[in-house]
Structure formats: C-alpha cells, structure tokens
Amino acid sequence: MQRARLQRLIDAYGADPARWPAAERDAAKRLLAETPAMSARLEDAARLDRALDDFNPAVPKAAQARLRQGWANLPPQETAAVAIAGAGLPRLARMLPRAVMLAAASVAGIVIGHSGIDGPVTAIARIDVVTLISGPESILLMEE
Amino acid sequence: MQEADDHSLMAEVADGNERAFRTLAGRHLDWALRLAGRLTGNAADAEDVVQEAMLRVWINAPRWRPDAGFRTWFYRVVVNLALDWRRRKPFRPLSDAGDPVDPAPDPQAALSRGQTDKLVTAAIAELPERQRVAVVLTYHEGLSNAEVAALLDVSVGAVEGLLVRARRALRERLAPALKE
Secondary structure: OOHHHHHHHHHHHOOOHHHOOHHHHHHHHHHHHOOHHHHHHHHHHHHHHHHHHHOOOOOOHHHHHHHHHHOOOOOOHHHOEEEEOOOOOOOHHHHOOHHHHHHHHHOOOOOEEOOOOOOOOOEEOOOEEEEOOOOOOOOEEEEO | OHHHHHHHHHHHHHOOOHHHHHHHHHHHHHHHHHHHHHHHOOHHHHHHHHHHHHHHHHHHHHHOOOOOOHHHHHHHHHHHHHHHHHHHOOOOOHHHOOOOOOOOOOHHHHHHHHHHHHHHHHHHHOOOHHHHHHHHHHHHOOOOHHHHHHHHOOOHHHHHHHHHHHHHHHHHHOHHHHHO
C-alpha cells in the first residue's frame, strides 16, 4: 500500500481501522505502524470520529408508541393508496380510521365530506393519493 | 438469521397477516427512527418518514422480492423518503421536535451531549444530500462502502470521494468543538 492510499483511507473513513475496507485493512495497519508521521493526521481524524460517534439522538418513546398504535388499524393492501390531507404523509395519516382510509382510497381525487363513522375526522379538504405500488422510489402524488 | 426471519415475516405480510407486519415493523422501528432522525435532522419529521416507510412495507409486501434482503430494501425506502422529506420541508433543528427526548441520568452530561448533538446535527444537515447520506450510513449505521455504494447507486470510489469531502466540511464546521 502506498502512503497516499493510507491517507485517503483516513480522510474518508476516519481513524478507526474497523471502518476501513476489509480488503485493505491489514496492509493499512502495517503501513500505519511503520509511518509515525501519520499520527497527527490520525489524531485529527479521531477527533472528528468522536464528535460523529456522539451524535446519537434519542428516539422519543412517545413516537414509538404512536407508530405502534397506528398499526392497529391497517388499510387493506389491495387498496394500494392512502389518503392524506396536505403534502406528503403527515401525522393525519396514522390518525385516520380505517373507514376513512377506505372511503378516501375509493374516491381518490375528490373532496370527501366524512360523517365521522369511526373517529373524529369530519372532513378532508384536499386529498393527495400516494400510490405505493412498484417500489420504494415510486411516489406518485396526484393532487385534487 | 434475522434476515431469514424477516423474509418469513414478509411472506406472511404479503398474505395480509397484520400480526406478522406488527412484529416485523416493531423489530425495525428503533433503527429506522434513528436513521430518519439523523437524515431529516428532526424527530417529528423522522416519525412521519417512518410512518410512511412502514406503510410501504405493508402495501408493497405482496410485490416484494427478497433479492437484496429486507433490511437493505428497507434502508433504501427510509433513506429515499427522508431525502424526499428534506427536499419538501426546510430543516428544523432537533429542538423543534414534538416530544422531549428521554432524560439522561446525568443532567450535566445531557446538556453537554445535547450541545454536541445540535452542533453535529447542524453540520451534517448542511452537507450536500449524498454526502449526508454517506456519512450517516457509514459512521452511524456501520454499513460497508460497498453497501453504501449500492444504496446510492454509485461506485465505491465515489462513496469514498463523498466521505472525504464530507469529513473535510465537517472538520471545518466543527473546528471550535473539535479543539476542546
């Protein structure tokens, strides 16, 4: 391994050899042991590693609970559409009762006046239909 | 072993088994929320992203094929949704999250940690999109460069380039904190 390659590994993956590509790790560690001049670069990288390692935001328990609660009433898979108000899938989506989702999916693209059969939602002013058919990249938004 | 379990669960989810879905979704909930939080920079947005990602699991299960493994596929779903979310909404810092994070046992440590989190969150949020994803997946998710390359549809060399540029930018932005 050339010294330039070792520098590149440190600059890209940091100071911890565990993060270096496995195929190059042993050679890089040997070269590192033979190159004391690299220690300053390594320490510099280690400082940034520590800052990144500390970035470990807690996951709010309340969010977990809300999401789990939302799974209690799932829309039928074959519907392949979820009604939401506004752009994207805001929290309203997980609060929508099954009946609203079914109704919204069946009349996608029109305004629904809902009587609140299963829950507190009384009206949806606008419907976006997110078609979730072919894969993770396929988000199709059809507004009104 | 878990991957095989995931595959079995997905087969059941494909048949409309809600219990299997809840097991599968619960298994991946924590890391998905954490990943989405790092990519969106906000816990409330992360919750919405994960909600949508889980719905995709449920709805797409009948058409899902275990070519790359469930976790790899789900990584891609969460990453793409988080990026899409960021494009549609301005960055909101962690402090704007709807729920307080769980309290740490040591308030002083929590304060220090919170400050570091804010600095790093802001620095990562300012990175260009692909650099941000490369950093989070490499350093925080522990994915190999080949896995990151596959997720981003780029070469391993390109991932290295993203990481080099990202680390250079982070070092500059975090310079005051790194000197401490």
